Amino acid sequence: MIWRRIRELLGGGEGRGRDPDAIWLYVQCAHCGAPLAVRADRRYDLNPEEDGSGYVLIKEIMDDRCFRLMRAEVHLDAAYRIVARTLEGGRFLSPEEYARLTGSTAEGRAP
Numbered sequence: 001m002i003w004r005r006i007r008e009l010l011g012g013g014e015g016r017g018r019d020p021d022a023i024w025l026y027v028q029c030a031h032c033g034a035p036l037a038v039r040a041d042r043r044y045d046l047n048p049e050e051d052g053s054g055y056v057l058i059k060e061i062m063d064d065r066c067f068r069l070m071r072a073e074v075h076l077d078a079a080y081r082i083v084a085r086t087l088e089g090g091r092f093l094s095p096e097e098y099a100r101l102t103g104s105t106a107e108g109r110a111p
């Protein structure tokens, strides 16, 4: 049921519920198109910005299809809102895009 899945995904990104320390990143490999959901943790994965304005999250991500390494750099403000992000080797997906890619077309490649 795709709507349930989307609600789960959205819920995971709002910082409430069972996993309040999770920061979810949804990405797609530029090489093979594999969608991935990556969980980062506020408590362990964030480093303070040098100027004290918030946090930076660096995450190396490998998909399970072509095993290329992607490197995400996400900047958050003091309230853990994402203010900027870059991804080498892929692109960011919205939770809806991720659900669509993984839910309705199981092995489907991105268009």
Ligand SMILES: [Zn+2]
Binding pocket: 029, 030, 031, 032, 033, 034, 063, 065, 066, 067, 068
């Ligand atoms: Zn890949």
